[in-house]
Amino acid sequence: MAATLVSNILEEYKCDANSSVHIKLVENEKDVFNKEKAFHPNMSHQIFGDSEVIFGYKNLEVQLYYHAGSLLTYLGIKYSAAVDKLSPVDIKPDDVISLVKKVLAPGHFSNLDQFLSKFPEEDKFTPMGELIETFIVSEETYQVYKAGISTPRFKSYHERLQTFVLWYIDAASFLDMDDSKWDFFLMFKKSSEVGITRFSIAGYTAVYRYYAYPDMKRPRISQFLILPTFQKKGLGAKLLLAVDNHYTKDKKVLDMTVEDPVNDFLRLRDYVDVLRCRSLPVFKPNYLCKGFSKEMVDQARRKLKVNQHQCRRVYEILRLGATNLNDPEEHRKYRLEIKKRLNAPFQKEKADLKKLQRVLTADEYAAAVANISQREQLNILEENYRETIAEYKRILERVAAS
Template identity: 30%
Template sequence: MAEGSNSNGYHIEDDSEMLVYKKSALSVTTFKIVYNHDDLGGSKKTLHFNPFMAHQVFGENESIFGYRSLSITIYYLHSSSRCYVDVQKSGKLKSNTLKVDDIMQSLDSWLPTGYTTELKQFEEAVKNEKHDVMFGEVLMDFKDKLECKLFPYKNVHSNYKISLCDVNDAEFQEYHKRFETFIVWFIDGASYIDLSDERWMLFYVYEEFMHPEKKEIYRTPIGYCSVYKFLAYPDKVRARISQFFIMPSHHRRGIGSKLYNVVVDKLRSLPEVIDITVEEPTNVFQKIRDFSDCQKVMQELKDNDIDLVATDIKKIFSHMKKFKIGKKQCQRLYDILRCYHASRMSIMEYSKYVRNIRKRISADIEKEYRGSKRVCNLNWTAIPVERLADRESLVESEFKDYMDSIEPSVKSMQQNLAGSR
């Protein structure tokens, strides 16, 4: 008989009876965005999605113990992000030895301040919702080519506006505290930021449309990006992108790419910013970043009639640094561009450059051995000490990890720039 434990650490036997009371938090939790009172029912048009992760809320196993037929629906008002939580269950385990998880206690610190579990109270908030609120100075707007999901077949197309918000605005601070509660479910290791620190910058994305029946403007926050400005002595700034979030309901519409471009273009325009980095980028974000940066570098080289292959790498890097790209990202972009270029020539050319990457990684590791150093950014911390003597194994491991990280970006270049010369 298999054994396990519930999220509170109590030892249980995973027999068929106990499994009935063990639920996946990712499966039973649903977010719904409320525009009008009808969205509180079972309307199919309501924007809804499930979380990507729940370990910070319900423990490493992302499970909830003690209930039958469990459903947790978390409603957010579309503009203000005021929140209502509805927990439904058909039965609860009765036991003198096993502890049932307290769902609301687990959720409490991860929900917007002032959330309610009372439907009537939330219905009143729905009635009082202001639909057209937006914060910040608009830096860019663009129209969605796809129809608005809320109004299929009615030829409603949303406009998206990206704004830079004033972190000193008390009303905005309260608003952001509510909206940022999404990120714990979608960004690994997410934490809330302190907007009393003026070194934060916040960029928001709003969806805007004219309601076809009510004839009112509706604006909804559907994502944001936070940036922290570190001091670079004596009077410069190193900008680090910290959080980058787009609602799952709005993925695959090019919104993330637009937001990234607006953020980095704004940062590059600030004379005090010397470079731009990213804090623990996800694979999806890194692909967006790579493709955007590669496009800018390719255009820069084209405008200056510079041959990527024939030109010394230091000169290529000097052009990259015009875009305030950090050294590590410069090398990464160079490898992606060279791999992309070689793949368009022949398999032999591609293989040849990939071997050059391996040689460089090997040389870097050899240099560290000679200097008796251990470099954390080569991911040595994941390799047992006894294997450090096996240089070939180390080189192969680092080479594979690096190629696995850049190949999706090379493929993205191939797919998005197919046919261009």
Template identity: 45%
Template sequence: MAGVNAMEKKLAEYKCDTNEAICLKLVRFPEDVDDEGTSFHPEYSHQLYGDDEVAFGYKGLQIQLYYSAGSLTTLFKVKYSSKVTEKFECVEPDDVEGKIREIIPQGFCGNTDDFISLLEKEANFKPFGNLIHTYSIHNEEAGEDITYQIHKVELASSGFREYHGRLQTFLMWFIETASFIDVDDDRWDFFLVFEKYNKDGETLFATVGYMTVYNYYVYPDKTRPRVSQMLILPPFQGEGHGAQLLETVHRFYCNSPKVQDITAEDPSENYVKLRDFVLVKLCQALQSFSADKISLGFSEDMAIEAQEKLKINKKHARRVYEILRLRATDMSNEEVARAYRLEVKKRLFGPYKKNQRELTKMRKCLRPEELASQVSQMDTQLQHEELERGYQDVLGEYRRIIERLARA
């Protein structure tokens, strides 16, 4: 038994955290390749390496996935200090290389020198598609304004399909439930963000992030663009690019009379926060959302104007109203604060009322013990506590949006 435990301890030394082992990099200059300060790591690797995100069979495992900053030409190498088969003949290591090969397109470099030589061709890389928005962000470290461009891209653009195949590999590392899309469907729209930078007097472009949008058909002659994937690459996160991209895409679709409204597929918590900020920023300029109208409560005029001018559905328009109403409310005034609280809670109470209606319908077909179980789940006191928690959560979210608006 002691021998078995000793063996287990020895084998445990060959387990590696794949989130730490995978090293990602966006390379602009040859010296970036050996600069550990330019590396970043995945948030997730479970889709390739299992829920425990562990690779077995190696010590000192490093999976290098380096991309040229613009065209995303890829260097892929696997390094380790020792392998389990060198010590234990009967034990097989995980095929860590094969897992990566499942998601990265063919044509990658396996040699650092070849990769560095290809960096010289980055000067030939130009953003795909049509330029639809340009903006600048001041970089404190560089002491200058950096220019960024957002492009709307057609799948048929020369070289874009191959480029997109490399770009979408980042989804696996930073979106928990990511999946690759069927690029042969012409209802997909692609929006890309690029940074302009200089190298030896030449203007080059670096990939910052992107968004994919699927255009659903709405009877009889409309479409409903649904945001599917959105990712700002980690070196650029926290700089405001997500808001710039979402607002630009929203304005792009607002110009089309064929668009019914704009939605998102299974939005993450971070995406909802970003959408709140962008939609409030857009709606505050509408007449129906003016300060004097906000104080009168949510109206059908708000829902109609938000839908017609900004392609925002009624549910999202109501959320925008609540944020703007909070901004205009003196929460130190007990009476107005109570009015605001009751209005938000009335909306939050909607699901509970629906459950009560369903319970009424079920009374005829439920056995007594089943009915008692359902009733206990809807205890009035529990409802009040749940509503209060929900209200406080919403209040916290709204205040963060208002603070960001003030900074903007």
């Protein structure tokens, strides 16, 4: 009975880590105390474990504040109660500060007054690297800078910046900052007030320049993040376009790739590449209806650094836009072409099984073939087709709205 009572009491001291962590990008003292400035992580398992639970507190608030420009950092916690001796065994709360400190850059503050006292100096922050793009979104000015490990001030800045990936990119890890093949593209909001110019970090991406035979390079986007307070403004597309435009000018770049893209980034990339490719002659409606071609791959790669796999996706999206789905014959031709591609993995699996037939017993081969029935394959294929078309329609709607 007593053990059950203690267990119930302990449950009250469990906090959801994602909602307990309050992150802020602050420009002044007013921002520090403005609750509406706070945003939360998408994930916290890389700091607090798979359960994403913090034990030992009631009404916990983990305060992680960054100067919006320099990313000078403050870490503190608030709570209404902490677990005490509720059983014969001394129960201690999780050491939240130590867990978060492990991923923060050196030089962060645990005293809020000391953090605030540094603002006059931090307000003088200016971006590092080469300015490659300036644009205006909703009457706000944004700039994109390119930097590398040899760029003055950048390595120490990146130590602060990279902590965001642990909260927002699943399975992310810190990069090797001794490798000169890394390129970084930083997006800042630029604002002026009473003669003072301020820069606030809005997002960034890290790109690794891989080798491509015989003397080319193939940049691969590794990390891509727009911070929560700057999302839903079209800034992701602007940053990706700036990166694409930069490498498109480089004659030594073969094409662009992406490392393990999540669905949100796939949508963003599709949207940006459709915008870019639709101006090429081979992606005009009269060419699209003839089917996917080598000329499409060659032009997309040569002029825009779009790789073959992504070129195929762009073709399928634009072909959908050029297809009259109310025309049975046009719709049938488009559906068959998409399903043929979607069915390719099943056909490869069958071919592989055929090769193995010589080394498998009759029973083993029959079991392998029966693993997915013909009807199941058709159902999976139809479902994949419907999901693909729905996704493509969303891309086309966004393109039309732009």
